[in-house]
Amino acid sequence: MSIYLDHAATTPIREVALRELVDKARMLNPGGQYASGRAARRVLDDAREKVAFLLGADPAEVIFTASGTESDNIAVQGLYFASENNRVVSTPVEHSAVKDTVSQLPGAQIDLMPVDSTGHINDVSAVETPAALACCMWANNETGAVQPIAQIAQKAADSGTPVHIDAVQVVGKFPIDFHELGITTLAASAHKFGGPRGVGILLARRSPAPKAIIHGGGQERALRPGTVNVAGAAALAAALEESLAEHEVENARQARLRDELRDDIVHQIPDVVVHTQEPALPSHLHLSFPGAAGDSLIMLLDAAGVEASTGSACSQGVNRASHVLEAMGVATDTARGALRLTLGRTTTENDIRTVSEILPRIVEQARHAGLS
Ligand code: PLP
Helix, strand or coil: CCEECECCCCCCCCHHHHHHHHHCCCCCCCCCCCHHHHHHHHHHHHHHHHHHHHHCCCHHHEEEECCHHHHHHHHHHHHHHHCCCCEEEECCCCCHHHHHHHHCCCCCEEEECCECCCCCECCCHHHHCCCCEEEEECECCCCCEECCHHHHHHHHHHHCCCEEEECCCCECCECCCHHHHCCCEEEEEHHHCCCCCCCEEEEECCCCCCCCCCCCCCCHHHCCCCCCCHHHHHHHHHHHHHHHHCHHHHHHHHHHHHHHHHHHHHHHCCCCEECCCCCECCCEEEEECCCCCHHHHHHHHHHCCEECECCCHHHCCCCCCCHHHHHCCCCHHHHCCEEEEECCCCCCHHHHHHHHHHHHHHHHHHHHHCCC
């Protein structure tokens, strides 16, 4: 028996995406000026048009990249280096793909929009002053908190500040209209919505455009040069189409299962802290069990056939509190007992029932072992 509850980390590839990946794997270089090159180019163009249509962008605004991390880097560094301004607005809860990129911008004056105890940004006034860019995640990968993107985009437009949105946890889960949002760049990643790992999207308006930070053959508007992964792009487009087609039914189903799981846990286990608060992604349930170490919970769950995460990317091997929970004002000992359960399209009622049955014993064992 294996129950996978780490869909926010990555979700199994969809059959439609796998078929495209295999079907198009023999495609040659879409830059080639001969028949096989043109054939590859057609597949790439189709994928680009489909993604553009599904996300409310122009095909020329769709840049295929190698990951969400790469998309974030190209946008954040590129917009910064394209600007004369050295001010950067961000948040304390960004994924490290944005957080660490922002912190390494040379000479940047960084202003963080604060979050409240529910993990939501509660003061967007920093975007009222012009900056090289404002970057904010649409939804947090740990808690699932959905941020006030429209409000940020509106205020940034008024101050003439370009906006980068890390939508890696959102694309495929909700309809997105890039033009209507009025933002400058947006990052997404195929493996979060049932596409292959190692394929990303950057949506980038023509103006203001990020300055190129990777140099090479000029592919993908010279923003992401390198021979394009045609099969990956085709698989990404197929996954995105299917994911968006089923999003309403899936979101309702996952929210119901997630709420059931949360209620069961809160009723059965003493002293639970629920970090996931609305508005939030329907897939996420982030909790803390004070007195237990997150890593112990993960190991005990794994031994019982349940795959989950502490939610914190930097926790590998080191039981450290996450910067997201820290920004929310969660006490360190509570943050160290964090467990992130994230549902996806393969999650069943039975999975949820089994986890609610075994979790009380696991938390008790982890608490017995303590925090060391
Ligand atoms: N941004 C967010 C919010 C994420 O959750 C992730 C992945 O977990 C990334 C960026 C990085 O995406 P990728 O794994 O494709 O590099």
